[in-house]
Amino acid sequence: MWLYNFGLMLYALAIRLVSPRHPKAKLWIEGRKNLFERMARTIDPKARIVWIHVASLGEFEQGRPIIERLRKEFPEYKILLTFFSPSGYEIRKNYSGVDYIFYLPIDTPSNARRFLDIAHPEIAIFVKYEFWINLLTELRRRSVRTYIVSAIFRRNSIFFRPYGSIWRQALESFDTMFVQNEESKSLLSDLGFDNVVVAGDTRFDRVAEIAAAAKHIEIVDRFRGGQRLFVAGSTWGPDEELLIPLMNENPDVKFVVAPHEMDEGRIARLLAETRGGGVRYTRCTPQSDFSGVQLLVLDTVGILSSVYGYASWSYIGGGFGVGIHNTLEAATFGLPLAFGPNYQKFKEARDLVTLGAARSVTSADELRAWFAPLRDDEELLRKTSRIAKDYTTRHQGATGIIIRTIFRKENSRQ
Template sequence: MVVYSLLLALGLVLSAPWWLWRMATSGRYRAGLAGRLGIVPPSLRQAVKGKQVIWFHAVSVGEVVAASRLIAQLQEAFPRWVMVVSTTTMTGQKIARERLGKAPVFYLPLDFAWAVRAYLRVLQPRLMVLMESELWPRLLVECERAAVPVAVVNARISDRSFPRYMRLRRLWRPLLRKVTIFLAQGQETASRLVAIGAPTERVRVAGNLKYHNGTPDMGASSITTMLQGLVSDRKLVVAGSTLPGEEEMLLEAWPGVVAQVPEAVLLIAPRHPERFAEVMRMVDGSGLRSYRATEMQQEKPEEITAGSVVLLDTVGDLATVYGLACVAFLGGSLVAKGGHNPLEAALFGVPVVMGGSYENFRAVVDGMRAAEAIRIVTREQLGDALVELLRDGQEMGARGRTEYRKQSGAVGRTVTVLLDLLEVMD
């Protein structure tokens, strides 16, 4: 751990000029700086004073949403306990504050002993719950030192990261033995965890928390409600979590789609909020009629022109906006970034289109492909696939929803294990 800490400190020093520049130019990088350095916010101290605590860590939006489902059920079991949530990103913070109500939310401290210990001293958690693949070495070491059990839930090791873990498995093996229980999304991840050093008896398959019964429990946002009234007589394509390069592909294909389905409307939701302005300029430059969701909220247009493009320039609304779609395109898949989660659209019975890069969600996509519930396309095939599914995509959408329901139940299984773990630790 000494070498790890020295390398982390060296990296921090060498990157300091870049961080200082980013902090000077963007509030995103200034947010929570004191907390990251181990200065526990006074509000957090007050919230946990004299209380039993469970600490959840969720890196960003998707993990926060999954964690919120566990928190809701654990809060019912322990109404007097405090569930605290740390995140890494600003968008994760925003969604956590919106979804979790009174639950204290803060930034994860840097992975230095002094910073992590400061939080453990104040929180004294009964349990640490890490979402997906948030395996911070110093955090694991300090939790063991403080006798805090650690559960890694919705555990996932992607195709891209597995070779890196394998190369370093001699270093990972002692760290993974500090985790009390791993609850994997699927058998593939469970096998990979064992391969890199997790004790076999501590690894279980609980399923994917993002397969969740029903529709999103966040309620329809004002943006979603507004759009619902405007697209009722349109055929909406929602392109969610798009990354650089994909917007150009969508805009390139769109005139051909509109030529065959004149009532179609394209909604683009970039993955990263800092790209909203860039993507809006791109849409405006395409010559297509364009709208910006936040401006529409203020201007209250009576309709959306057929064939136009809408930019969803908000955070946290995409999950419910998928419910308005006739077809969904999942971003990060036509560029080599591993794809994004198709389940958010599948739960609404919306047919899903993705590119060939989906290794981040391979098990999910493979299951949907086997059920003929998703369409994998190249850039050249994108437009034709959208047209085909806009005209006749209901059966594929229904198969996607059926596949989604088959896989649900992970929340209940995960909560049961966590409750058993807390009982054992009493």
Template sequence: MKEKFWKLIYRIIFLPLFFAGVSLGAFFNSKIRAGMRARKNWDQKLIKDLARFDRSDKLIWFHSSSLGEFEQAKPIIESLKSKGKYIILVTFFSPSGYENSLRYTSADVVAYIPLDTGKNALRFYEITKPSFAVIMRYDIWPNHVWVAAENNVPVFLVDATMRDKTAKKNIITRSFHRSLYGKMARILTISESDLKNFRYFGTDPSRLIKIGDTRFDRVYERSRVAKTKNLINSEITAGKLITVAGSTWEEDEEVLVPVIKKLLEYHSDLLFILVPHEPTVYHIEKLEADFRGVTQTIRFSHLNNYRNEQVIIVDSIGILLTLYSYCDIAFVGGSFKSNVHNVLEAAVYGVPVIYGPKINNSQEVGNLTGSGGGFIVRDQKQMYRLFSRLITNSAYRSETGKKAGDFVVTQIGATQIIVDEMLKIMEGRSSESRSA
């Protein structure tokens, strides 16, 4: 009875409000407009894309909100591909996720998830006939979940997180979320605290498993490939103590650049590689101006003309993970702006990781700090003192770097647990079909 009530409320109240908001937003936001345009005739595009495949093979549907969440799905997809012949369908809500994943070779079909009407969700199921559905982290669209469950399609919520003070727990929406989570075959959480928060909704304990975060698996595998790439000539790095500052914004650089200038006054063997999050011409030129009169800088694209500059400014994208492999110390940006970027990409190389105070968006940052491999600095003074200690005390640098590397390596393995759970259910259903 409650489920019918919430379906009605969702369909006649929430969805019209949501669609009105999306339509209004499309006037002001180009990404929303692009997403709306791309969804026209979505069903015909999907039929055409799937026509290339033998539909006797099982189709596994992965859904992610955007590119960041999809990175967590990749190790699962690649593991499944190595174990059997599956059609992998990947959907996104956002244009950035869709556009940046079209060349991902382990996905057979990449598409937008249709807007979450009951009619669209049913049409999506009729076209795709998935054997399994995997939703990454949080981007749950109720009508799609309800239709999948009604058609006996197992739905996994993977890398699931839930904060202690989530609005989902309030008295009005708690019952709605309880009915929705009850449709999941498994809710696989990142941490024990996430598991505890999902228990609040009365989810069957046998369907709740704490498995960790597939980001650890993903970053570890990517780092192994990255180490084989030769981006910087060894003549440039030889004898240098290298710091890579990754994904920096102007707010980060306002703290970092004065510290670098001061450190360069006392240490001639330092090399700083600055990797702006958005390497626009303005941003690159501003960084060059910040150092003018203090030290020579060189752009990454001009390294063929390297003349012992101590500051390299990276003017390209997509190479940060590999650049971290060269460093002895890492600084991760976004942490003086609003949200820290990915600390695992640096920590995986076994180096101490420094970041500012804006870290509430990242659960793993608190854990990395607690492990002794990561450090929060709140101002220039703290940053200078920490850098000085790490630069002058090699034993301390090695000790904290090892803790950072161990933090990543000891948490690898979530992918295998997820795939095992999926195969267990799929093989069980295949056995039931054969016996029937």
């Protein structure tokens, strides 16, 4: 345990040292200044609190269906949401679906005690990952009902290593572990845990909600016109290396490319090297003429999930880096998917590849070979689209399982 605490101290020190030169690290430090004082001023000491913790934005989207179901069905509770990462907190710090939003303090024993003294949760829910040992130990000591949702365990993770004893002990803090698949349940069973429910992944519920609430985006609608649209989401440089030849070889297809980061050099290159002409979304007006424009660069945030609704095919970026981005937002609209080779960590991507709704590509030639049949064969396109849509529909329902289980147990205690 001392090694864990020492490692946290080094981590916090490293963040502090780089913060003057690293904007994200600076936000990490600044967001935690006077944290407990701000919490004490804000959180009602008499409120019944459900605390939900997420690492960053992706985990927030997984937790959001639970938050919104809680708000609707159990209004007697106040909801406290915490983030570990600035990339989640800074984007969602004004989210109106909860009562309190804060950063999570660094997980020292004293911080864990102080945080829980102020937050006083009746229920604690961790989303997917984030196994903070001191907090989990203190939650168990206080008999706070604690859960993890949409979790996934792999045999090569630290829990199953000879040196993972403190992490295995941390799992004892959870009253129920809601996992995504049978493999996770089996692995936990090997460790002696029988408090495991295979509920699935709440992201399927979230993307269904997103699709149902998709916005009409007038600029995208006019840009597409009467042509078919290809949408590439959350792209990085290596993804765009493949996409530029595809655009130039398909002048009759319209393309939307949404870079993951607004890198001006990459945006300029996309616009310059697309022979059919391109324009930035933020430069468009209701009077913009798209008749001679093949590429629309989506240089804004918050609308990509709705843009997928206008498409016939999609490409998901990130697969030439640490891993692909969200495939489900596109698949829920019934879009065939392509992405780079680093997708093995994502069960839904593996499933879609196995089913034939997605393909991993490593070169422009492979992307071309995937796209051409789907462009030219309407029946193949319909079949592939149906597989993608059916997959996302079939896996919905995790949120209901989680809420019913937690509150059935909670009510049984009263």
